[in-house]
Amino acid sequence: MNNNEQTLIRFYSAFAALDADTMAKCYADDATFEDPAFSLKGRREVGGMWHMLCDATKSKGRDDWRLEFRDIHADDTTGHAHWEAHYRFRVAKRVVHNIIEAEFTFTPEGLIATHKDTFDFWRWSRQAMGLGGLILGWIPFFRSQMRKQTRVALTKYLAKKT
Template sequence: MNENQKTLHKFYAAFATSNYQDMISCYHPNIVFTDPIFHTLEAKDALNMWKMLLEKGEGKTVIEYSNISANENEGTANWVATYLFSATNRRVVNRVRAKFIFQDGLIIKHTDTFDLYKWSQQAFGFKGYLMGWTSFMKEKIHENAVASLASYS
């Protein structure tokens, strides 16, 4: 196992045990995180997002990860988060494909991709089924996530 694979295993093992400090120790100070909900977060905002999500999950989020691979420059992983979405108390099983770029032995770019429509159906039920595919709903989800992070920070 190379060093970047070890970093990804450390990151996800920490995520699975809600160990914020170990998670962020895998990130470069200039980290750029991107996903369908938060869009792009840089440095402190990316770190605070993980802290907020772990604290809101109160240790009840189940994280499973697999298919970690990495070379000297980039890596990938699959992970699944199972949790109750706090706004609706609905169960969500989110299947994510992650891509990473490394610099100085740390993750400098982390991109998570998943089906936001499937996520919205689970998180919001019928409303998500009807509206989750629309740009309006996608933007509302983003705005609420960013506002939640801003009030948390």
Template sequence: MHPNEELITKFYSAFQNKDGVTMSSCYDPEATFSDPAFTDLKGKEVGAMWQMLVERGQNLSIRFSNVKADDQTGSADWEADYSFSKTGRMVYNRIHAEFTFQNGKIKSHKDSFSLWKWAGMAMGPVGYLFGWLPMIQNKIRTEANTGLALYMKRKRIS
């Protein structure tokens, strides 16, 4: 197995174990992360986001597959089942991840999934009906980033 495949496997295994500290250790200090909700995280924000998600993840269950990597890039598919903390509604999310690497760490990480489908599961009928609207998606992004900022302040991560 390529060392970067081992790194991706370590990352998702830590996610399965709700070990945000180990997940964070897989990233370069200057790493970037993006997904449909958290669009432009950098540095310590990246690790803090995972730590926040594993702490809040009620009934969190993670599965991953199709791990591939070489010296420069990698990818994986993963699935998450959890209760969304704001509504208590069950979410099943299928995600494709793309990575770049530097010095044995993740340098960039981009997750892709349907924010509209996620909104429908997390928010119920309102999400299904209106989750495709830019106004609703921007509200989801704003709430996600505000939640991360509050989490980092509470945990004194700067």
């Protein structure tokens, strides 16, 4: 197992344990993160997002939380992982099973430089928001609004932490 695969295993093992500090340490200072809900730059934002999400999950109790990962592959510069999260979406209190494919690039030191998660947003929105997600989840405007809301939530969270 190479250094970059070890970084991914450390990252997802920490995520399963809701250990955002260890997750954040897996990223380079100038790392970027992208998924349907977030577009982030720098360890402060990326690590802040993981802290926010882990804190929210811990605050509701871990009863509904479970993370599974597999298919960890990495070479000297790129990597891939498959992961699945089971949790209760805090807004609608609905149970979600999200299936994600992750792509990475790494620094020479074995830290995550770029991280891009892809998942079926419409599937996620149907689970997380019910009928509203079913009707609106496929519309680009809905996704855009969600990104704005997650940006506001992260900005408020980071302001409280500094």
